[in-house]
Amino acid sequence: MEKLKCTISMSDGVLNIRLSGSIDHHTVRKIREEIDGELYKGGVKQVVLDFGGVDFMDSSGLGLILGRYTKITDMGGKLTLRGLSDDIMKIIKLSGAEKFIPIEKIEKKEKPTKPDNADKKQEDRKRSLS
Amino acid sequence: MKTKVQNVFRAQFSAKSINESWARQTVSAFAAQLDPEIVELADIRTAVSEAVTNAIVHGYKNEGGTVYLTVSYTYDRVLTIAVRDKGCGIEDVRAAMQPLFTTDTTGERGGMGFTIMKSFTDKLRVTSRLGKGTLVTMTKRLSSGDR
Numbered sequence: 632m633e634k635l636k637c638t639i640s641m642s643d644g645v646l647n648i649r650l651s652g653s654i655d656h657h658t659v660r661k662i663r664e665e666i667d668g669e670l671y672k673g674g675v676k677q678v679v680l681d682f683g684g685v686d687f688m689d690s691s692g693l694g695l696i697l698g699r700y701t702k703i704t705d706m707g708g709k710l711t712l713r714g715l716s717d718d719i720m721k722i723i724k725l726s727g728a729e730k731f732i733p734i735e736k737i738e739k740k741e742k743p744t745k746p747d748n749a750d751k752k753q754e755d756r757k758r759s760l761s
Numbered sequence: 762m763k764t765k766v767q768n769v770f771r772a773q774f775s776a777k778s779i780n781e782s783w784a785r786q787t788v789s790a791f792a793a794q795l796d797p798e799i800v801e802l803a804d805i806r807t808a809v810s811e812a813v814t815n816a817i818v819h820g821y822k823n824e825g826g827t828v829y830l831t832v833s834y835t836y837d838r839v840l841t842i843a844v845r846d847k848g849c850g851i852e853d854v855r856a857a858m859q860p861l862f863t864t865d866t867t868g869e870r871g872g873m874g875f876t877i878m879k880s881f882t883d884k885l886r887v888t889s890r891l892g893k894g895t896l897v898t899m900t901k902r903l904s905s906g907d908r
């Protein structure tokens with residue numbers, strides 16, 4: 632899964648953006664334009680950026696987050712991040728953005744914790760090496 | 762102490778953004794020969810993506826050129842990744858490597874690329890000459906294979 636897709640829905644002033652695929656400098660532009668297009672339609676009080684389907688992100692994704700944060704805040708809205716994997720979280724923490732951008736906790740069923748994750752990891756491992 | 766190189770590959774490719782994913786996946790596939798941890802491979806992919814993107818975006822200012830990639834590993838599992846461009850070069854490397862430093866003016870770059878490369882590998886070395894280009898070398902010792 633290398634392409635980046637986004638599914639956007641809006642209800643009661645909350646713009647829900649679910650991203651899936653890989654976020655890098657190449658893929659981020661189209662998504663940024665799509666998101667900004669929605670923002671400029673107006674009436675957005677809150678934006679939820681959901682990274683649940685993102686399998687790769689580099690600093691271009693961080694740029695996407697920080698850029699949207701500035702835009703949304705300037706428009707008087709609020710940005711929340713959802714579905715951040717450990718890999719994405721590592722990058723966000725390096726920048727310190729977690730101190731000013733609210734991050735939703737991942738629900739249990741979406742991201743299993745250690746014990747039952749151990750097996751899955753082995754499987755992922757086999758798959759990625761085959 | 763340095764041990765002998767066990768395996769090496771070299772590639773050169775157009776400085777086009779579409780090659781960013783190809784580059785990181787190629788290096789990841791090569792490093793996977795050492796059977797590293799999943800997180801190590803993920804870190805390698807991210808670090809490569811940063812270096813290659815910088816060459817394309819900053820070195821060649823999105824106007825194209827050639828990116829040179831050399832990856833090797835030693836018998837004691839030290840992976841070395843070198844990304845070189847013959848682009849504009851960096852005026853002050855030390856300043857450029859500081860977290861949040863960016864020459865980008867669009868507000869869409871966080872200035873975190875070098876910080877990510879540094880944190881996701883064991884060692885990052887950057888040499889650059891204005892008008893000549895930039896060489897980014899990263900080394901990472903992969904966890905022992907006998908698991």
Ligand SMILES: Nc1ncnc2c1ncn2[C@@H]1O[C@H](COP(=O)(O)OP(=O)(O)OP(=O)(O)O)[C@@H](O)[C@H]1O
Nearest residue numbers: 690815819820857863864870871872873874875895
């Ligand atoms: N290969 C290169 N050639 C010329 N200049 C470079 C190169 N790599 C980095 N730079 C300079 O160093 C600065 C910092 O790079 P770094 O990757 O840390 O941040 P960025 O690319 O600006 O933002 P981000 O990586 O977070 O998207 C860049 O803004 C650029 O000025």
Ligand SMILES: [Mg+2]
Nearest residue numbers: 690815874875
């Ligand atoms: Mg960069």
